Amino acid sequence: MSLDLATTRRIAKLARIGLDDQEIEAVRAQLGGILGWIEILDEVDVEGVPPMIGTSTNAALLPREDAVTDGDCQDKVLSNAPDREGPFFTVPKVVE
Amino acid sequence: MLTDLTIAQAAEGLRKKEFSAVELTKAHTDAVEALNGRVNAYITVTPDKALEAAKKADSTLSAGEAPALTGIPLGIKDLFCTNGVRTTAASKIIGNFVPPYESTVTAKLLENGAIFLGKTNLDEFAMGSGNLTSAFGSVENPWHRKDDASVLVPGGSSGGSAAAVAAHMAMGATGTDTGGSIRQPAAYCGIVGLKPTYGRCSRWGTIAFASSLDQAGPMTRTVEDAAIMLTAMAGHDPKDSTCADVAVPDYRAACGRSLKGLRVGIPQEYDSPLMATEKGNDILAAWKKGAKILEEAGCEIIDVFLPHTRYALATYYIIAPAECSSNLARYDGVRFGKRAEGATSLDDLYEKTRHNGFGEEVRRRILMGTYVLSAGYYDAYYLKAQKVRTLIQRDFTQAFQKVDVLLTPTAPTAAFARDEKPEDPVQMYLNDIFTVPASMAGQPAMSVPVALDDKGLPLGLQLIGKHFDEETIIAVGSALEKAAGFTARPDLRAGVSA
Amino acid sequence: MSYTIEGNTGTWEIVVGLEVHAQVISKSKLFSGASTLFGGEPNSHVSLIDAGFPGMLPVINQACVEQAVRTGLGLKARINLESRFDRKNYFYADLPTGYQISQFEHPIIGTGVVQIELSDGSTRDIGITRLHLEQDAGKLMHDQDPKRSFVDLNRAGVALMEIVSEPDIRSPEEAGAYVRKLRQILRYLGTCDGNMEEGSMRADVNVSVRKSASEPFRTRCEIKNVNSIRFVMQAIEIEAARQIEIWESGGEVDQETRLFDPHKGETRSLRSKEDAHDYRYFPDPDLLPLVVEQAWVDELERGLPELPDDKRDRFIKQYGIPRYDASVLVAEQAIADYYEEVAKGRDARLAANWVTGDLFGALNRTGRSIQDSPISAQALGGMLDLMADKTINGKIAKEVFEDMLETGDSAADIVERKGLKQVTDTGAIDAAVADVLARNADKVEEYRGGKDRLFGFFVGQVMKAMAGKANPAIVNEALKKVL
Numbered sequence A: 001m002s003l004d005l006a007t008t009r010r011i012a013k014l015a016r017i018g019l020d021d022q023e024i025e026a027v028r029a030q031l032g033g034i035l036g037w038i039e040i041l042d043e044v045d046v047e048g049v050p051p052m053i054g055t056s057t058n059a060a061l062l063p064r065e066d067a068v069t070d071g072d073c074q075d076k077v078l079s080n081a082p083d084r085e086g087p088f089f090t091v092p093k094v095v096e
Numbered sequence B: 001m002l003t004d005l006t007i008a009q010a011a012e013g014l015r016k017k018e019f020s021a022v023e024l025t026k027a028h029t030d031a032v033e034a035l036n037g038r039v040n041a042y043i044t045v046t047p048d049k050a051l052e053a054a055k056k057a058d059s060t061l062s063a064g065e066a067p068a069l070t071g072i073p074l075g076i077k078d079l080f081c082t083n084g085v086r087t088t089a090a091s092k093i094i095g096n097f098v099p100p101y102e103s104t105v106t107a108k109l110l111e112n113g114a115i116f117l118g119k120t121n122l123d124e125f126a127m128g129s130g131n132l133t134s135a136f137g138s139v140e141n142p143w144h145r146k147d148d149a150s151v152l153v154p155g156g157s158s159g160g161s162a163a164a165v166a167a168h169m170a171m172g173a174t175g176t177d178t179g180g181s182i183r184q185p186a187a188y189c190g191i192v193g194l195k196p197t198y199g200r201c202s203r204w205g206t207i208a209f210a211s212s213l214d215q216a217g218p219m220t221r222t223v224e225d226a227a228i229m230l231t232a233m234a235g236h237d238p239k240d241s242t243c244a245d246v247a248v249p250d251y252r253a254a255c256g257r258s259l260k261g262l263r264v265g266i267p268q269e270y271d272s273p274l275m276a277t278e279k280g281n282d283i284l285a286a287w288k289k290g291a292k293i294l295e296e297a298g299c300e301i302i303d304v305f306l307p308h309t310r311y312a313l314a315t316y317y318i319i320a321p322a323e324c325s326s327n328l329a330r331y332d333g334v335r336f337g338k339r340a341e342g343a344t345s346l347d348d349l350y351e352k353t354r355h356n357g358f359g360e361e362v363r364r365r366i367l368m369g370t371y372v373l374s375a376g377y378y379d380a381y382y383l384k385a386q387k388v389r390t391l392i393q394r395d396f397t398q399a400f401q402k403v404d405v406l407l408t409p410t411a412p413t414a415a416f417a418r419d420e421k422p423e424d425p426v427q428m429y430l431n432d433i434f435t436v437p438a439s440m441a442g443q444p445a446m447s448v449p450v451a452l453d454d455k456g457l458p459l460g461l462q463l464i465g466k467h468f469d470e471e472t473i474i475a476v477g478s479a480l481e482k483a484a485g486f487t488a489r490p491d492l493r494a495g496v497s498a
Numbered sequence C: 001m002s003y004t005i006e007g008n009t010g011t012w013e014i015v016v017g018l019e020v021h022a023q024v025i026s027k028s029k030l031f032s033g034a035s036t037l038f039g040g041e042p043n044s045h046v047s048l049i050d051a052g053f054p055g056m057l058p059v060i061n062q063a064c065v066e067q068a069v070r071t072g073l074g075l076k077a078r079i080n081l082e083s084r085f086d087r088k089n090y091f092y093a094d095l096p097t098g099y100q101i102s103q104f105e106h107p108i109i110g111t112g113v114v115q116i117e118l119s120d121g122s123t124r125d126i127g128i129t130r131l132h133l134e135q136d137a138g139k140l141m142h143d144q145d146p147k148r149s150f151v152d153l154n155r156a157g158v159a160l161m162e163i164v165s166e167p168d169i170r171s172p173e174e175a176g177a178y179v180r181k182l183r184q185i186l187r188y189l190g191t192c193d194g195n196m197e198e199g200s201m202r203a204d205v206n207v208s209v210r211k212s213a214s215e216p217f218r219t220r221c222e223i224k225n226v227n228s229i230r231f232v233m234q235a236i237e238i239e240a241a242r243q244i245e246i247w248e249s250g251g252e253v254d255q256e257t258r259l260f261d262p263h264k265g266e267t268r269s270l271r272s273k274e275d276a277h278d279y280r281y282f283p284d285p286d287l288l289p290l291v292v293e294q295a296w297v298d299e300l301e302r303g304l305p306e307l308p309d310d311k312r313d314r315f316i317k318q319y320g321i322p323r324y325d326a327s328v329l330v331a332e333q334a335i336a337d338y339y340e341e342v343a344k345g346r347d348a349r350l351a352a353n354w355v356t357g358d359l360f361g362a363l364n365r366t367g368r369s370i371q372d373s374p375i376s377a378q379a380l381g382g383m384l385d386l387m388a389d390k391t392i393n394g395k396i397a398k399e400v401f402e403d404m405l406e407t408g409d410s411a412a413d414i415v416e417r418k419g420l421k422q423v424t425d426t427g428a429i430d431a432a433v434a435d436v437l438a439r440n441a442d443k444v445e446e447y448r449g450g451k452d453r454l455f456g457f458f459v460g461q462v463m464k465a466m467a468g469k470a471n472p473a474i475v476n477e478a479l480k481k482v483l
């Protein structure tokens, strides 16, 4: 399966990884190569096979009790912020 | 030399007061200082913290009742978040990140008395098989080919941990394994690397690459040391929903256990075109040697078939990127990490930050994962891969009805040179061909060094066990290790060279 | 009652489906132990899990699962014993991990039904497609800084139930009735406080129009995050009109997400198809399938409170009150409880009249809710008791009620204090009758001449003479005897 430039651009946009035109072309070629290699899976008949869910064989979701056991750690939450204003994280202005 | 001891020997020496934890730690911080400039096994070193902890360990030891790892200096893969110590995942994007929390696995090791020397180097976000994608420079494998000064890769992604342990810059180290990232570097560096059953160790506080595959495990110079470390690292954690509530045995007790009547499977599909070459012949020979050792130890050697093995790698390169594309979405320059300058809009901030912050391989995998999950492709790629994964797991389930453990090579080649790195990413991915199937199925697996190839480089064999049966692979591994008598050490190591 | 819109080319029908996001009542968040309390310092009710820190993992909150199942039972819906959590991937500043944990392919609750009641007394069943659990996002503030928006993650990770209806709704009134009914059920169950002003309930409204019920559905638009019932109704009307105008002028309605602006009275495009999201849903590998036991579901079902429809039907039967009154009385659990306490062992119809009439009037006037009614159910009951044993009559009761409102005193105390006890002494009443008739000899003549209407006049005069305290029945009897 070969990958076209428009799709590659769309993927880069979805992933929010800004790529310039040269990089887009390189990525297109590399991903195309990997996708070609992955085509080996076409050989596998998966008719009636369920997809694997959860890697552990003997685990089920264990819910926790409803209690406030976390939070109230504003200093930790903000400790690594690259830019902040008082108790807030900041981003470039978003127009809604 | 104190740096030549195994963990088991050092623990005994500490208790017999042959030396102190401070002396043992100092020997290691000195070794790190002497060697790290060249090996680059550590991204961050914390000698002061280590010596401080060593003092405490000495008083615990004097008081008696010290837990198993008290005073044992370890390296910690820089993917485990460590409270107050920079944790980078070898990426620029969180190159300045200081977690205000401690991962469950490292917290357990600290509770067990271990001393942390620093954070070991890795492929960026654990994505790689050669330790060539770290934003903090690559790691040099302490081993070298006979009469050849080429710098070899230590394997990846836990290459910093593997090199540190091999070069005696740590007594043991933590690794994480997603598709072979503990076992393959262990094989390349001539040490033991154990990937436990998925769900055996908590993933809480370990930076995620591919959540359904990531597992933490020990990297050591002996199987016994791996058993000691795993006993401390494993166990249920209510903070990780995928972590199993299964009791943790004393794994060390499995070392030296009799192998009489144990059935060892030889998967017929575990060969590779690479092994047909001259380079690979030594690996085939080592594999045969391993089987012979086990047969002599009383095991029954049985051919088994894992017919979907040939699809495991392609499946892996759909599932792991898919999960990583989602797991790495949080690195956006808003709450932590490095934010790109001069962004004019929110999307611009995301795109610049993520373009500048991630290296090429990480970007490639994120894009690959985004693609296979995107509308119109999900069924053809991701869903299909998860179905193939079911088949891979069934292969193992069926094989384990006939045998107790599987014996395979760990990697198709010995360590390769940095400048032999293939341009084509697919060629690079082939390094994981033997390790990926067990990862896909969640089986525990361990690499044990058994021989040197004709260039003098270490070769490892892989043991794959049933879910939550690490004990059997430890028992078999310790027998294999003993009979193989692998005592070779790299030329680049503490006390020998700098 | 069919609702249609007359266009230039004929009559149009509207088709509406609603996705209601209801905040689950729980102490902590869906996947973290941080508090769900509204308000609070910015970024204080936030755990490192909510903020998407490296290595953080979600753990499901049992209470949220329970609330979803109880809600499903209240919506008479199928409970899926196995459900899954998926990641919905997109980038936004209020979404710390870059994905929302939601349930896409396997929701916890399947199809159900809600019965709505319309103003003409008719009822309709609105189908429920599904209910699933998901995380709320954080909040952005845009007004504090010229160049930056501020991010507060206090709400990030709070549990929401997304309740999706079938496209069964055919008028703004039905949409309003549906949201009201849904809110009523959730409040009865105690699974969501239904507070739309604080955003604990909000609706995404899907609107399309078509020429007739036999025509297939046309392209719909989704109006996001409408936060009041009135706005839901307005938005539908305005959006339907917009779409009809496009179709009638030969255009094509684009499938898109729109925003309702109540100030301008318009909907406008939020996102066009070109930059439509591709959410790349996939099962969250950090979470295993969620499995619940049928026995546990049965236990929850046994523990459900009586729901509004059942309560209404019981009220009609048990208390013999009209359906309309019963519906009004079950609007809120607290009102129904209040009414039942007043009605217990008393004249239930009279109780209904006082509660829906004077009491509601007084609460409306003073802007209070039943919970902080100045007159307790016991107090109102005490007043009805005084009426029943003829201590006071209906007219005096009104006065007593007003006094109770003001002073909070008991009816008996007020009657005592003001000396309002009804006079049943026939001697005193006879004397008053004689006096009134003597003073109005001309009117007596007219009455006897056949002007029957004057009887009321005499009653009024006698009551006035006795300061309203006379027993009206005895007055009537006495007057009839003399006249």
Ligand SMILES: [Mg+2]
Binding pocket: C019, C162, C204
């Ligand atoms: Mg929705």
Ligand SMILES: [Zn+2]
Binding pocket: C021, C134, C162
């Ligand atoms: Zn939703």
